[in-house]
Amino acid sequence: MRLTEVEAYDGADDPGSHAYRGRTERNAVMFGPPAHLYAYFIYGMHTNVNVVCHLEGRAGGVLLRAGEVVDGLELARRRRPGSNDRDLARGPGRLANALGFALSDGGLDVVDLLVPRTRCLPSSTISTGPRVGLRQAAERPWRFWITNEPTVSAYRPAKPKPELATLD
DNA sequence: CCCGTGATTCTCT
DNA sequence: GAGAATCACGGGC
Numbered sequence: 001m002r003l004t005e006v007e008a009y010d011g012a013d014d015p016g017s018h019a020y021r022g023r024t025e026r027n028a029v030m031f032g033p034p035a036h037l038y039a040y041f042i043y044g045m046h047t048n049v050n051v052v053c054h055l056e057g058r059a060g061g062v063l064l065r066a067g068e069v070v071d072g073l074e075l076a077r078r079r080r081p082g083s084n085d086r087d088l089a090r091g092p093g094r095l096a097n098a099l100g101f102a103l104s105d106g107g108l109d110v111v112d113l114l115v116p117r118t119r120c121l122p123s124s125t126i127s128t129g130p131r132v133g134l135r136q137a138a139e140r141p142w143r144f145w146i147t148n149e150p151t152v153s154a155y156r157p158a159k160p161k162p163e164l165a166t167l168d
Numbered sequence: 169c170c171c172g173t174g175a176t177t178c179t180c181t
Numbered sequence: 182g183a184g185a186a187t188c189a190c191g192g193g194c
Contacts (some may be wrong), residue, residue, distance in 0.1 A: 007189065016189075018176095026176065043190045044173025048187085063189055093190055133189055156190085 001089060005066035005145035005152045006078035007131045011059025015136035029107045036159070038105035039096070046093035048103050049148040051110060065092045065132070065143070068151040075100075090152040091119060091130065121146065133158050 017147035018027045018040065023086045038050040038061050050061035059127060067089040069076045076088045076098040086129055089095040096102075128141045135158040145152045 018189080025176080030170080040189085041175060042188060044175075044188095046173095046190050048189060093188070104194075131189070135187095138184085153190095160186090 001095070002070045003064060003067045004149040005061040005137040005143070006055075007065055007144070009022060009061050009063060010142075011054065012148040015142070016131060016134045016138075016140070017059070020136075023059070023099040027059065030061050031108075033058055033109075035111040037101070037105055037110050039101060041103055042093075045059050047096045047101065047103055048092040049096050049099075049105070051114070063092060065099075066090050066097055066145070066151055066153045067095055067151070069098060083101050086150055129155065130157075132156055135161065 007017070009017040009018050012022075014020055014130065018038075019030045023031050024042060027038065029036055030050070032052060033056045034054060036052045038052055040048055040050075042048055048063060050063045056140055058121040067128045069085065069088045073085070077083070077085070080088055080097050083094070085138050087094065091096040122157050125147050127145050127147045130138055130141055131143045132153070133156055138158060
């Protein structure tokens with residue numbers, strides 16, 4: 001998998017992070033050592049995965065939002081029947097599916113699964129913007145993606161909180 | 169566009 | 182401990 005889109009979450013200082021309100025049973029691995037998987041279940045049907053990034057004791061991680069399947073294409077297709085190749089990992093739930101990650105993989109050490117590119121992309125090819133679906137800290141431009149990559153997911157703003165009726 | 173779906177967490181008792 | 186609100190989404194129309 002070649003990652004094309006990620007989002008950063010900074011624990012204690014980030015109202016958008018699952019770790020913002022401190023350690024709980026669910027988010028415990030985010031407080032542990034880096035390069036481990038924080039997996040969680042969302043919207044009643046989807047699994048998302050993050051890579052823990054800060055040193056032990058300080059929470060934070062990077063949500064893997066989208067990628068291009070460049071290896072094990074047949075396997076990824078089998079894991080996501082009906083998906084076209086571009087969509088195999090286009091979105092965090094789909095990406096977890098395509099890689100075969102499940103909730104039970106939470107805590108897994110992924111240091112050997114993450115292979116840095118041999119050459120860095122020039123920063124001019126990386127775009128940034130607000131994270132998807134957040135009401136809290138929505139203004140922080142902590143979503144990063146490769147510009148013009150077809151495998152990057154569509155941006156969807158958070159559903160605004162219903163306001164009480166206003167005169168107008 | 170719209171809505172299913174269920175874990176987690178918050179806010180009261 | 183119960184009930185409600187929230188939610189880092191995807192698929193279908």
